Amino acid sequence: MITELPSGGGGRRELSIIPTDSDGYSTRLLKSVSNNGKNMLFVVPLQEQLSIEPLPFDSVEFAKMPMSNCMKCGRKIPLPLLPVHIEKCKETETESVTDVTVHDDDENVSGATDQPSSPYTDLEQSAQICPICQITFPADVLPYHASMCGEGGRSFSDIESPSTSTKEELPGPLTAQSSTLLSAAWKNENDPQKASRMFCEELLCLSEHCPSLSLLFNQFDTVEEQDSSLISFYKMNSANWSAPFKCRLAGDAAVGKGVNRHILSMMMQKLKTGFALNLGSSTTAPFEGEKNHRVPSACAVLRDSNLFQMAGRMIGHSFLHGGPCLSGLSLPVIILLTGGDADSAASALTLQDCPDIDHRETISLLKKTELTEKEMTRLTDLCLFWDLPVPSSSNQDWLFQQLLSHAVLGRVKCQIKDLRKGIKDAGIWPLLSQRLDSHHIVFSRESVRDITSQVSKGYLYMESGLLLY
Known part of the structure; x- marks a missing residue:
């Protein structure tokens, strides 16, 4: 029973009983009689002691709650009450085990041979x-x-x-299992080029009976639609990238490895030049910088779009299936990408690794013996912006290394981590981690004439019986 305190009365006011609705007290009724909570309400028990026994789980009050089965006893329990029930269920289980032990002793004394049934028999079955x-x-x-x-x-x-859980796992459904099934032949091979191909062939052989990865590429789509198809394909989270890979060009009779190489080489070129997508950024290229000094882009939009993990899958997938490699990466980036430490990467830095020309020119001022007032102001602004001490005559060499390290590597730590994760997804991480001499093969230097999607058309039409350059 609920009563309310009426207004007035000079301190001696009697409580008035609030009548109930047909369904008892409701929120609407209490809000109306209490003036939206402004008047004070009192709850008067109808008995000397209110029952505090918990309601059974099959009560009507729990009918509208989501239910879940207890893994111990199999009963349906309201989801909010499941943690409380689990604790009690553990205590009950302990007591039941003790009782069963005593019962077994009694049966042994009496000569009984029947074994007590396990409470988990139904669940095990x-x-x-x-x-x-x-x-x-x-x-x-x-x-x-x-x-x-x-x-x-x-x-x-x-x-x-x-x-x-403390170990860094290799993503992908079959990567960890397949790497343990590989032989040691590729590890013992002296030639790194041959060892890399042996590793790829063994890994592809282990997955040759898995469902194929099929990619239909429509040449009549717009460039934006084609790039969207590639990105959607390589953003699949549950794909086995060492499975057989089959590409087909809509409207073209070419089939076989030539089509695969055409798609893979075009994909590697787009990692350098960018994708034709509107992501709200001025650039969509995951990598930027000069030849042989390319570094991951520091663009936050590309990082938030998960394009770097996708790029890592593209790099590993292309190498695994005999496509072109991503050439021209900066040496410090390769060191971090393949599991090297930050000190080794920082020692390999050069000014050419800095993709931002303005930052490169500002950092290079520290190599001068004398600085003008304008140059000192420019350096000071950059140091304060990156939370570094201002330049002085005693810290120029140290400050040069710190500024260059932050400009090249410090701003792209998350990008490099995502790239490494994508490479692990593709399955070639055992090769990179156990054969350090294969790094220059997977991440080759950029030559004067790289293989692009246009050059690979020669392979494409040779495969289909037509020779066209």
Whole structure:
């Protein structure tokens, strides 16, 4: 029963009982009689002691709540009350195990041979094996797990084995398993070029019976539509990039490896020149800078669009299937990208690695013995903007290295991390981590005449029986 305190009365006011609706007290009724909460309400119990026993889980009050099955006892529990039930269920389980032990002793004394039935017999019988990760799950949990299995994120196996969570995992559904099945022949080969091809051939052979990755490329689409098709294809999270790769050109009779190489070479060229997409940025090229000194772009829009992980998958996928490599990367970027330390990368920096011409000219002023007032102001502004001390006669060499390191590597740490993650997705990380002499093969120097999508048309038409340059 709920009563309200009427206004007035000089301090001696009697409480008036609020009548109930047909369905009892409702929010609408309490708001109206209390003047939207301005008047004070009192709850008067109708008995000396209110019952504080929890309602059973099958009560009508819980009918509209989402329900979930308890993994221990199999009962349907309201989702908000599930944590409380789990604690009590653990206590009940401990008590039941103790009771069973005593019961076994009693039976042994009396000569009984029947074994007590396990409370988990039904759950064990309903357990099924996930066809992707080969881990056993309850039947009601398996559909939820299967919807996320192979996406490269945390799974139930990560939760069950915390000792492996500290290691940096190799994304991709088959990467970790395939790398353990590779032989040691490519590791013992002296020639790095031959070792790289042996690694790729073994990895492709392990996945030759997997479902193929098919890419339909329409030459009659606009450039924006073509680039969108490439980006959508390489943003797939659950793809096995070592599976057979088949490209087909709509409206063209060319088939085979020539088409694959044409698409891969065009893709590598777009990583340098940019994609024809409107992302709200002045540039859509993941890499910028001079030849042999290209670094990841510091554009936040490209980073937030997850284009660098996609670019890493493109690099690894092209190398794995015999396509052209991404040439012309800066040596410090290659060192960090392949797992090297920051000190080794910083020691390999040069002024040409700085893609911003204005920053490069400002940093180069530290090599001068005397600075004008205007040059000193320019240097001071850049140092303060990057939270570094102002230049002086005693810290010019140190400040030069710090400014150059921040301009080239400091602003693109997240981009390099995403690139490395994409390379791991493609499956070539074991080669890069165990064969350091393969780095110049995967990330080659930029020559005068690189293979582009136009040059690769020769391979394309030779494959189809037509020779055209």
